[in-house]
Amino acid sequence: MENFWQTCSAQLELELTPQQFSAWIKPLIALDYEDGRLRIAAPNRFKLDWVKTQFAARITALAHQYWEAPIEVQFVLDPKNNLPKKVAAPVPAPPADGYTGMARHASETAPAPEMFNIANSPRREQSRVNTDLTFDSFVTGKANQLARAAAIQVANNPGVSYNPLFFYGGVGLGKTHLIHAIGNQVMADQPGARIRYIHAEQYVRDVVTAYQRKGFDDFKHYYHSLDMLLIDDIQFFGGKSRTQEEFFYAFEALIAAKKQIIITSDTYPKEITGMDDRLISRFDSGLTVAIEPPELEMRVAILLKKANSEGVNFSDDVAFFVAKHLRSNVRELEGALRKILAYSRFHGKDITIDVVKEALKDLLSVQNRQISVENIQKTVADFFNIKVADMYSKRRPANIARPRQIAMYLAKELTQKSLPEIGELFGGRDHTTVLHAVRKIALDRTKNAECNHELHVLEQTLKG
Numbered sequence: 001m002e003n004f005w006q007t008c009s010a011q012l013e014l015e016l017t018p019q020q021f022s023a024w025i026k027p028l029i030a031l032d033y034e035d036g037r038l039r040i041a042a043p044n045r046f047k048l049d050w051v052k053t054q055f056a057a058r059i060t061a062l063a064h065q066y067w068e069a070p071i072e073v074q075f076v077l078d079p080k081n082n083l084p085k086k087v088a089a090p091v092p093a094p095p096a097d098g099y100t101g102m103a104r105h106a107s108e109t110a111p112a113p114e115m116f117n118i119a120n121s122p123r124r125e126q127s128r129v130n131t132d133l134t135f136d137s138f139v140t141g142k143a144n145q146l147a148r149a150a151a152i153q154v155a156n157n158p159g160v161s162y163n164p165l166f167f168y169g170g171v172g173l174g175k176t177h178l179i180h181a182i183g184n185q186v187m188a189d190q191p192g193a194r195i196r197y198i199h200a201e202q203y204v205r206d207v208v209t210a211y212q213r214k215g216f217d218d219f220k221h222y223y224h225s226l227d228m229l230l231i232d233d234i235q236f237f238g239g240k241s242r243t244q245e246e247f248f249y250a251f252e253a254l255i256a257a258k259k260q261i262i263i264t265s266d267t268y269p270k271e272i273t274g275m276d277d278r279l280i281s282r283f284d285s286g287l288t289v290a291i292e293p294p295e296l297e298m299r300v301a302i303l304l305k306k307a308n309s310e311g312v313n314f315s316d317d318v319a320f321f322v323a324k325h326l327r328s329n330v331r332e333l334e335g336a337l338r339k340i341l342a343y344s345r346f347h348g349k350d351i352t353i354d355v356v357k358e359a360l361k362d363l364l365s366v367q368n369r370q371i372s373v374e375n376i377q378k379t380v381a382d383f384f385n386i387k388v389a390d391m392y393s394k395r396r397p398a399n400i401a402r403p404r405q406i407a408m409y410l411a412k413e414l415t416q417k418s419l420p421e422i423g424e425l426f427g428g429r430d431h432t433t434v435l436h437a438v439r440k441i442a443l444d445r446t447k448n449a450e451c452n453h454e455l456h457v458l459e460q461t462l463k464g
């Protein structure tokens, strides 16, 4: 079975774009093979549905070819992630180093994976808010204090203060957490409220389903009569005009009825590629707030809080050690914490810095060897006192354009990424733009001592 899965993955890697492969195929696990039946697990319901409709036929064909016999391929939820209490919120995990997301490759006209029966699912809106993601479990620091304050304000006065409320920031920084927190609070205050959390890609699929079934009346009725709509990762609407049109109507209806809309995105409204101008101006008509990558103290606080909620005592030294080495986002910190806990439990050892070094050996050596583009963007943005989001924005004022070119230069110097990959991580820019930046900064460096000094400082900081 393992051999088959390796062969099958290798084949799919050839057939798909790198983004599609890492978003949809890489997270799959071949669970078992018995009596002509192969079970493949997906990490969450969202991925499961998509893989079933988009790739099941191809994987089955490859299995058939491999075993030279008819094989039944079953796609199931990963039993490890299928926790009974927690709702599998449809939040896809984009590639760790990718900001643009895989769904730009997903076709709007793709067949919908699952029956979307809005009219017959009265509790659907309730089930979408993940009750674990609350304000209480959300750690605040400089990077997110404004966002949290706005979220609380809106949770206390939905539909009244800022409408829409728009959060933007890089991967794993807590945007999803924050909008669930708002949903949870409003649900607690107004138990009858019709609140719907939805990932933008699911919304796209709902539009497709409504289109296929000629069910736009139901669709409109459902979305237009919500009390609160929480929509995650709206950049996935880019280039999907029918979805944008439907969303525009829903948006207008909800705002006119003073129903709260909360939106997240990986970048600020004007920078979302392929988004209709009318929507962009609507997104900007309420309050738009950034969530930045967590600073050191906040990373420490997050680790201490999360360890504490696991019933584990983390010393400050240990927390500082981890926070100093892992700097990109909160999801990465959570992953590291899970590894540390598993390691210390398995070996029956207390959590010391040595144990942490051992538990995170792979992660730390990768960090040491390979500096991530995300780290470069954050470090350069901090250094020049600009927003990280400006690294992937289309804005061009000199105070932004130059740091961005420096970051591209460092990305080329210090990582293994190709020019097109770097371009992609800087807001989908063309490789020639990256090449131009790399050449320009390399030349400046030879001519200008101050520029050379700045680069030197940045390189030292990044190499840690």
Ligand SMILES: Nc1ncnc2c1ncn2[C@@H]1O[C@H](COP(=O)(O)OP(=O)(O)OP(=O)(O)O)[C@@H](O)[C@H]1O
Residues within 6 Å of the ligand: 091, 092, 093, 094, 133, 137, 138, 139, 140, 144, 169, 170, 171, 172, 173, 174, 175, 176, 177, 178, 233, 302, 330, 331, 334
């Ligand atoms: N400030 C915070 N305090 C506590 N936990 C946090 C905080 N920020 C993020 N997290 C946790 O980190 C993980 C990733 O956060 P989340 O999914 O909200 O990120 P995101 O910004 O929506 O990322 P993506 O764009 O990848 O969807 C979640 O488990 C979340 O609970």
